[in-house]
Amino acid sequence: MSSRGLYEKILLDHAKNPRNFKVPEVFDVKLEGFNPLCGDQFTFYLVFDGDSIEQVYFHGNGCAVSKASASILTTLLEGKSKREALNIIESFIKIMKTSPNEKIDEDKLGKMAVLVGVREFPVRIKCATLPWHTVEKIIQGETHSVVSTE
Numbered sequence: 001m002s003s004r005g006l007y008e009k010i011l012l013d014h015a016k017n018p019r020n021f022k023v024p025e026v027f028d029v030k031l032e033g034f035n036p037l038c039g040d041q042f043t044f045y046l047v048f049d050g051d052s053i054e055q056v057y058f059h060g061n062g063c064a065v066s067k068a069s070a071s072i073l074t075t076l077l078e079g080k081s082k083r084e085a086l087n088i089i090e091s092f093i094k095i096m097k098t099s100p101n102e103k104i105d106e107d108k109l110g111k112m113a114v115l116v117g118v119r120e121f122p123v124r125i126k127c128a129t130l131p132w133h134t135v136e137k138i139i140q141g142e143t144h145s146v147v148s149t150e
């Protein structure tokens with residue numbers, strides 16, 4: 001199987017069986033993210049342990065790309081320091097802004113690599129980045145308004 005085919009399989013698995021997809025009873029902060037272009041609407045819940053992210057949960061509705069992206073994000077940020085998490089988020093958003101023809105080192109990306117194919121579908125890029133923008137705002141301490149891609 002090509003890596004692209006494998007990535008699609010992993011993406012679909014995350015969309016069908018999203019990880020950490022629930023409203024937790026206990027959390028420190030929550031924030032809603034909304035992508036009006038597609039209708040993706042998720043609330044993210046973070047549990048901090050000092051300066052580290054203990055858990056990320058999310059709940060809501062959205063297309064397969066946004067749901068899979070959110071699911072992958074929650075698994076990636078678990079146990080990371082706030083600084084590490086912001087670095088991961090920044091590098092992901094930066095990659096998603098590059099042209100699909102631009103060669104990137106997929107080995108370095110780890111789990112994020114499965115989302116890189118989304119660059120070939122410009123209307124879907126905001127679906128993929130919405131969860132990352134929303135969690136970035138939470139970590140930066142902005143939790144008072146809805147994060148919108150528009």
Ligand code: ZN
Pocket residue numbers: 035038039040062063064065066127
């Ligand atoms: Zn979407």
